Amino acid sequence: MIFTARFAPSPTGPLHLGHAYSAILAHDMARAAGGRFLLRMEDTDLQRSKPEWEALILEDMAWLGLTWDGPVLRQSEHLDGYNARLDALADMGLLYPCRCSRADIRAALAAPQEGSPHEVYPGTCRHRPLSNRGPGDALRLDLARALDQLGADLPVFSETGPAHEGRHRIDRTTALETIGDVVLSRKGENIVAYFLASALDDAEQRISHVIRGEDLFDFTAIQVILLTLLNLPVPVYHHHRLIRDEQGKRLAKRDDARAIAKYRREGVSPGEIRRLVGLR
Ligand code: GLU
Numbered sequence: 001m002i003f004t005a006r007f008a009p010s011p012t013g014p015l016h017l018g019h020a021y022s023a024i025l026a027h028d029m030a031r032a033a034g035g036r037f038l039l040r041m042e043d044t045d046l047q048r049s050k051p052e053w054e055a056l057i058l059e060d061m062a063w064l065g066l067t068w069d070g071p072v073l074r075q076s077e078h079l080d081g082y083n084a085r086l087d088a089l090a091d092m093g094l095l096y097p098c099r100c101s102r103a104d105i106r107a108a109l110a111a112p113q114e115g116s117p118h119e120v121y122p123g124t125c126r127h128r129p130l131s132n133r134g135p136g137d138a139l140r141l142d143l144a145r146a147l148d149q150l151g152a153d154l155p156v157f158s159e160t161g162p163a164h165e166g167r168h169r170i171d172r173t174t175a176l177e178t179i180g181d182v183v184l185s186r187k188g189e190n191i192v193a194y195f196l197a198s199a200l201d202d203a204e205q206r207i208s209h210v211i212r213g214e215d216l217f218d219f220t221a222i223q224v225i226l227l228t229l230l231n232l233p234v235p236v237y238h239h240h241r242l243i244r245d246e247q248g249k250r251l252a253k254r255d256d257a258r259a260i261a262k263y264r265r266e267g268v269s270p271g272e273i274r275r276l277v278g279l280r
Contacts, residue, residue: 040072044076121140203232260273
């Protein structure tokens, strides 16, 4: 399989130094391997995604000297494809409708959960059949059933990033305690959750190596579970360090002070950006 990496920004703000690091790393790893580097706009958040941000991202990428292969994939143009995969999970009996609000979930949880990437859903709506789905309901994955379906040998994935390097087998207890019944289709809008769309596109675009920030490591197990349930290939993952500000906080989209566009305006060169993020 040809080494294929991608950069998958959400066009909801300007690229900052952290994105530039991620894009350059994925690009350079792909080129060094004689492979392909693809670009994908993760624009399923239809409210916050804007064509102006996409245009600026493309401009910044070109300015950084990054070239990508083939056309840009826009997730907003493939919503039917994601829904077909949701239907497949529904046919396997793994989805249920959920009408809980954030406040309902908080109230149902005995104590706030520490050390997990999000609140683990307490299962209030798990008994509801899909036929009971109301127009405003989200769809959740019944994780225990999904794991049953995968059998005793849960899937394994490879990680090549420095913090978690090695082979990881999904662990049932950890998955139930830290992931739980995640939302796969968001309330009201009928729009697929970004981490499902992202995993499906990694398969669709035949990504061999998912190179992305360490902050997304916690999504890997659920993405591997979903890909395996759908009989799709599981890529190798590589989670890289995050670029932090002087206070040690990771950069956020609103961190305009470190926007690539701002450095460009100030006359900083692409080579200097590479050095700023610790690359040559
Ligand atoms: N769209 C996500 C982001 O901008 C990245 C998802 C991924 O790389 O898997 O944070």
